[in-house]
Amino acid sequence: MDPRQALLEVDRIDAGYGDVQALWGVSLDLREREIVALLGSNGAGKTTILRAISGLIPTWGGTIRFEGQALDRLAPSEIVARGVVHVPEGRHVFPKMTVLENLRAGAYTAAAWRRQRESLAEVFDLFPRLRERAGQYAGTLSGGEQQMLAIARGLMSGPRVLLIDEPSLGLAPVIVDAVYATFGRIRELGCALVIVEQNLQRALAVADRAYVVTHGRVTMAGTSQQVAADPEIRQAYLGM
Amino acid sequence: MNIGQLVIDGLVAGAMYAIMASGLSLVWGTVGILNFAHGEFYMIGGYALYFTLVELNANPLLAVIAAVLVTFGIGAFVEMGVLRWLLNRREWELPTLVATLGLSVFLQNLALRSFGATDKSVPYLFHSVYHVGRVTIASQRVAIVAVAVIAFALLWGAMRFTRFGIGLRATAQDRDAATLMGIDVKKIYLLAFAISAALAALAATMLSPIFSINPWMGARPLLKAIVVVVLGGMGSIEGAIIGGFGLGIIESIGVALVSSEWEDVIAFGLLILTLWLKPSGLFGTREA
Numbered sequence: 001m002d003p004r005q006a007l008l009e010v011d012r013i014d015a016g017y018g019d020v021q022a023l024w025g026v027s028l029d030l031r032e033r034e035i036v037a038l039l040g041s042n043g044a045g046k047t048t049i050l051r052a053i054s055g056l057i058p059t060w061g062g063t064i065r066f067e068g069q070a071l072d073r074l075a076p077s078e079i080v081a082r083g084v085v086h087v088p089e090g091r092h093v094f095p096k097m098t099v100l101e102n103l104r105a106g107a108y109t110a111a112a113w114r115r116q117r118e119s120l121a122e123v124f125d126l127f128p129r130l131r132e133r134a135g136q137y138a139g140t141l142s143g144g145e146q147q148m149l150a151i152a153r154g155l156m157s158g159p160r161v162l163l164i165d166e167p168s169l170g171l172a173p174v175i176v177d178a179v180y181a182t183f184g185r186i187r188e189l190g191c192a193l194v195i196v197e198q199n200l201q202r203a204l205a206v207a208d209r210a211y212v213v214t215h216g217r218v219t220m221a222g223t224s225q226q227v228a229a230d231p232e233i234r235q236a237y238l239g240m
Numbered sequence: 241m242n243i244g245q246l247v248i249d250g251l252v253a254g255a256m257y258a259i260m261a262s263g264l265s266l267v268w269g270t271v272g273i274l275n276f277a278h279g280e281f282y283m284i285g286g287y288a289l290y291f292t293l294v295e296l297n298a299n300p301l302l303a304v305i306a307a308v309l310v311t312f313g314i315g316a317f318v319e320m321g322v323l324r325w326l327l328n329r330r331e332w333e334l335p336t337l338v339a340t341l342g343l344s345v346f347l348q349n350l351a352l353r354s355f356g357a358t359d360k361s362v363p364y365l366f367h368s369v370y371h372v373g374r375v376t377i378a379s380q381r382v383a384i385v386a387v388a389v390i391a392f393a394l395l396w397g398a399m400r401f402t403r404f405g406i407g408l409r410a411t412a413q414d415r416d417a418a419t420l421m422g423i424d425v426k427k428i429y430l431l432a433f434a435i436s437a438a439l440a441a442l443a444a445t446m447l448s449p450i451f452s453i454n455p456w457m458g459a460r461p462l463l464k465a466i467v468v469v470v471l472g473g474m475g476s477i478e479g480a481i482i483g484g485f486g487l488g489i490i491e492s493i494g495v496a497l498v499s500s501e502w503e504d505v506i507a508f509g510l511l512i513l514t515l516w517l518k519p520s521g522l523f524g525t526r527e528a
Binding site for chain 2: 056075080085086092097106153154157
């Protein structure tokens with residue numbers, strides 16, 4: 001594959017819920033081992049973009065390609081099997097399953113199920129806390145541990161792209177540090193990341209590039225430095 | 241009063257309640273449908289046993305396995321043919337509920353037209369009778385409890401350690417998150433429905449020698465299973481098992497204290513009491 005070619009390419013997609021359109025011609029791309037931030041205020045459509053990529057909602061127009069092949073029209077289970085996994089906002093761990101069972105659920109696709117032993121070693125290495133809590137019900141974990149479990153569970157299928165929705169939501173700053181500290185290591189494992197955030201400073205500190213989403217449209221794109229330096233962004237989101 | 245005998249009798253009835261209720265609870269917890277046609281899977285299992293055992297003169301073990309497998313297949317067929325289309329709609333809760341009610345009446349009348357209204361009976365699969373102190377147990381009844389315990393052990397193991405079991409529990413707890421894990425929720429629904437039907441058939445194969453086989457044989461087991469599912473907690477299989485044995489023993493002792501006509505009064509009194517005092521049941525998270 002041409003290294004300059006995008007790993008994941010979202011090309012002018014429209015999408016929505018029922019009759020209400022939420023995305024208008026959204027385009028973005030993600031290259032190998034890249035971390036890209038999707039920024040914007042609540043309700044801007046960031047989560048909808050992730051839901052369209054992971055196949056939870058159908059796209060109305062445009063295309064989504066992964067490794068050059070169309071992803072839209074595929075069932076969510078096939079999208080996961082191809083290597084694109086979505087870690088939902090609010091963690092959504094399985095509360096009455098143990099940490100280990102949650103991780104095994106993450107390795108549900110046939111290929112992932114066969115190599116779950118290696119994947120488990122990998123995620124336990126990344127999140128040693130989860131190893132300690134392996135036998136505990138996920139519902140009894142702290143918010144930070146649940147976030148780590150949600151990310152680890154997403155990694156269990158060995159994805160090439162991980163879409164993480166609001167990883168800092170409702171967590172204490174020191175816990176957010178710990179969660180964000182793993183993103184660089186996930187990238188080293190060969191997985192590119194799309195991080196949806198309302199917390200701009202956090203996301204820009206770790207991302208290579210960023211897209212700003214406003215009212216369902218991409219209104220700005222650039223390197224993290226460019227976006228952070230933009231006067232409008234500084235005014236609107238950083239309060240400077 | 242011979243308490244030992246009453247508890248043993250209660251365990252036998254409870255084993256059937258538990259098997260029926262665990263299947264009903266499995267579908268409720270996973271798919272979100274209260275399947276009013278669950279009793280008809282029990283009926284289909286009874287007829288399947290009758291035809292393989294009596295008409296085809298098959299080996300009893302083979303007949304039981306055949307009855308369970310046939311009903312598993314019919315359960316899968318019903319899910320694909322009837323419920324799947326309704327589940328895809330935005331408003332699916334009432335249509336699926338009504339569809340299972342319709343299915344129940346349809347299957348009862350289909351059985352009536354095909355097999356007639358006369359009771360059919362199958363012989364006991366086991367014949368000996370044990371005496372332990374003052375307690376008398378027919379080996380058929382020992383087999384009922386043993387089969388129930390084995391079935392629950394297998395179900396428990398499958399739910400915890402197999403890929404589909406983990407996928408099924410994940411789907412029951414958070415359908416959207418399960419979808420994001422690559423779990424094909426439609427396949428899980430299909431499997432849950434088919435396993436549920438197979439469990440009902442298993443109960444029927446064990447009980448048909450004691451009760452007779454007719455188109456309406458599933459109605460009472462269904463009602464008792466509903467009581468057990470509410471008692472144990474909607475969607476909880478552990479609750480269905482403990483609630484099933486519990487109801488069996490309570491009924492057995494209650495009937496000895498008053499008379500057997502009071503059996504349903506006791507069961508449904510317990511249902512109403514549960515709804516008053518602990519609507520989520522013993523182990524449930526969802527309110528009934």
